[in-house]
Structure formats: structure tokens, C-alpha cells
Amino acid sequence: MLTLEKLCAGYGRMRILHEVDLHVGAGELVALVGANGAGKTTTLRGICGQLAPQSGRITFDGADTAGRRPDVLVRDGLVHVPEDRALFGTLTVEENLRMGAWTASADAARTRLEQVYELFPILAERRDQVAQTFSGGQQQMLAIGRALMAGPRLLLLDEPSTGLSPKLTWTMLDAVREIRDTGVSVLLVEQNAKQALAIADRAYVMESGSVVLSGGGAELADDERVRKAYLGL
Ligand SMILES: Nc1ncnc2c1ncn2[C@@H]1O[C@H](COP(=O)(O)OP(=O)(O)OP(=O)(O)O)[C@@H](O)[C@H]1O
Ligand SMILES: [Mg+2]
Structure with a gap:
């Protein structure tokens, strides 16, 4: 590959x-x-x-x-999660995740969002929280989740x-x-x-x-x- x-x-x-x-x-x-x-x-x-x-x-x-x-x-x-995470700090968890789906159809984005929330339940619980208030580990999960949104x-x-x-x-x-x-x-x-x-x-x-x-x-x-x-x- x-x-x-x-x-x-x-x-x-x-x-x-x-x-x-x-x-x-x-x-x-x-x-x-x-x-x-x-x-x-x-x-x-x-x-x-x-x-x-x-x-x-x-x-x-x-x-x-x-x-x-x-x-x-x-x-x-081919999707990269960089060392510095590069999250959108003032956007919410769900907004960050949706930004990752820019290559995807609306249907695919919906399905992937559910998959990401299943993989990292904390992101589902905090979906309306802004990213900059997250701990390091939560930010890392969000960065990986956003990458997964690109399929x-x-x-x-x-x-x-x-x-x-x-x-x-x-x-x-x-x-x-x-x-x-x-x-x-x-x-x-x-x-x-x-x-x-x-x-x-x-x-x-x-x-x-x-x-x-x-x-x-x-x-x-x-x-x-x-x-x-x-x-x-
Ligand atoms: N933008 C840059 N300009 C010039 N040199 C750089 C740049 N980024 C990294 N380097 C240099 O390249 C070398 C390798 O760095 P790199 O970041 O790839 O290492 P790393 O294995 O990821 O280290 P770490 O575990 O600390 O993240 C280092 O000597 C570093 O100083
Ligand atoms: Mg490094």
C-alpha cells in the first residue's frame, strides 16, 4: 500500500x-x-x-x-494526524469532526460521525464543547476522529x-x-x-x-x- x-x-x-x-x-x-x-x-x-x-x-x-x-x-x-493536532480551537467537537469530512458525501459523513462517536464515546458526550477546553488526550482523540471522517x-x-x-x-x-x-x-x-x-x-x-x-x-x-x-x- x-x-x-x-x-x-x-x-x-x-x-x-x-x-x-x-x-x-x-x-x-x-x-x-x-x-x-x-x-x-x-x-x-x-x-x-x-x-x-x-x-x-x-x-x-x-x-x-x-x-x-x-x-x-x-x-x-492518505490522511495525516500531525504532531501539533491542528484542531480548530474555537469550534465544537462536532464542528471539528465535520471539517474532516470535506471529501465525503453527506451520507458518508453521517455514518462516519456515528463510527467516530462509537470509537471515542467521550467525543459524543462532549459534542457541543469547544475543542480548546479539551484535555490533551481528548484533543488527540478528536484529531484522530477528524482524520477518520475523511475515510x-x-x-x-x-x-x-x-x-x-x-x-x-x-x-x-x-x-x-x-x-x-x-x-x-x-x-x-x-x-x-x-x-x-x-x-x-x-x-x-x-x-x-x-x-x-x-x-x-x-x-x-x-x-x-x-x-x-x-x-x-
Ligand atoms: N522545520 C524544520 N526546519 C529545520 N530542521 C527541522 C525542522 N523540523 C525538524 N527539523 C530537524 O530535523 C531533525 C528530525 O526532526 P523530527 O521532528 O523529524 O524528529 P522526530 O523523530 O519526530 O522527533 P520527536 O520525537 O522529538 O518528535 C531534528 O534534528 C530537527 O531539529
Ligand atoms: Mg516528531
Whole structure:
């Protein structure tokens, strides 16, 4: 579904990503983990069309994404939840969710709204509350909910557990797993490697802009080198 081949990308002339190879298959939940500044967010920016590759190739459904704008990629089913959430703070929960459905018919938007409320009941309870009064975790649920309103086939999530307690992190990651179970492919970026590896089908470990390890989620979690270097275990 998504393939990165020797992707190099960065800011201006500065290169951050060095020949990154990565694959997400249909229906897979793939984690991309690594320390602060490893290049995880930069990778997602490249995939969603916010950042043009310096070299290498990104293909989505077999077609090169080069030159396709982020909004065009959203229509094609590739939807990104950015690190900063980018919610409309003065709008209500339901208004934020409806903004996410700009690619959808009225019927599809209604159905998806019900699905989002089922996945995150707190959003249904608070549907008339303005987004800026939400806690960090609730804002994260809203940002994911809004992305689901676009009907993604591949969802890119940038650290959905940021600022959440370990318990709330599990709630969030359970929701991510549920999303995968509905057939949506997910590329999950996390600093929280231990929990991300626990739910991922496969994972990549990134260090200084390069993929240094990859494998099954459980397999990597058990790997002595990963445990020492990245999980602090
Ligand atoms: N807009 C930018 N302009 C210049 N350099 C940037 C920009 N955004 C990020 N960088 C640099 O790119 C490198 C990778 O950053 P990136 O945000 O991709 O890391 P990350 O793995 O997402 O880290 P974190 O876990 O802290 O979110 C860092 O050295 C960072 O300083
Ligand atoms: Mg980041």
C-alpha cells in the first residue's frame, strides 16, 4: 500500500532522512519508533506531501506521490494526524469532526460521525464543547476522529500518546488497534517504543534519520539490542 524507497528528505539543503526504506501493507499496523529528533515526524511529512523528497521514491497504491499535494493525497485516502493536532480551537467537537469530512458525501459523513462517536464515546458526550477546553488526550482523540471522517485507507499518526498517562496511552493504542481492525492501514509514530511495539504488526527503528532495525513488533520488543538501546530495559 505504501512504500518508501531510499527516501532522502530534509529542510532546505540540510538532509535529515538518509535512504529510508519502509513498507506498510494493506491492513497492517506498522510502528516507527526512535528517540527525539530521529526523523520520525520528517518521515510522515514526506509521506503526506508536506515535504518534497530530495531523492528516492514514495509510492502509495503503486503510484509515485511526487508532485501530489497533501489535499489530493487525502482524497486518495492518505490522511495525516500531525504532531501539533491542528484542531480548530474555537469550534465544537462536532464542528471539528465535520471539517474532516470535506471529501465525503453527506451520507458518508453521517455514518462516519456515528463510527467516530462509537470509537471515542467521550467525543459524543462532549459534542457541543469547544475543542480548546479539551484535555490533551481528548484533543488527540478528536484529531484522530477528524482524520477518520475523511475515510482514510492509510492513517499516519504522529505520537498519539504524547502527554498521556500510561493508562490513557493504552486506551489510545487500543483505539488505534480497533481502527486497524476495521481495515484501515496505520503507520504509527511513537517515542513510546515499548507500548507501540506491543500493538504493532511490524515496526521500524529509526536513528539519526536512518532505519537501523526492522521486524515484527513482538520480535523487536524481545530483541536484546532494541531493549537496551531504545526501551531502556
Ligand atoms: N522545520 C524544520 N526546519 C529545520 N530542521 C527541522 C525542522 N523540523 C525538524 N527539523 C530537524 O530535523 C531533525 C528530525 O526532526 P523530527 O521532528 O523529524 O524528529 P522526530 O523523530 O519526530 O522527533 P520527536 O520525537 O522529538 O518528535 C531534528 O534534528 C530537527 O531539529
Ligand atoms: Mg516528531
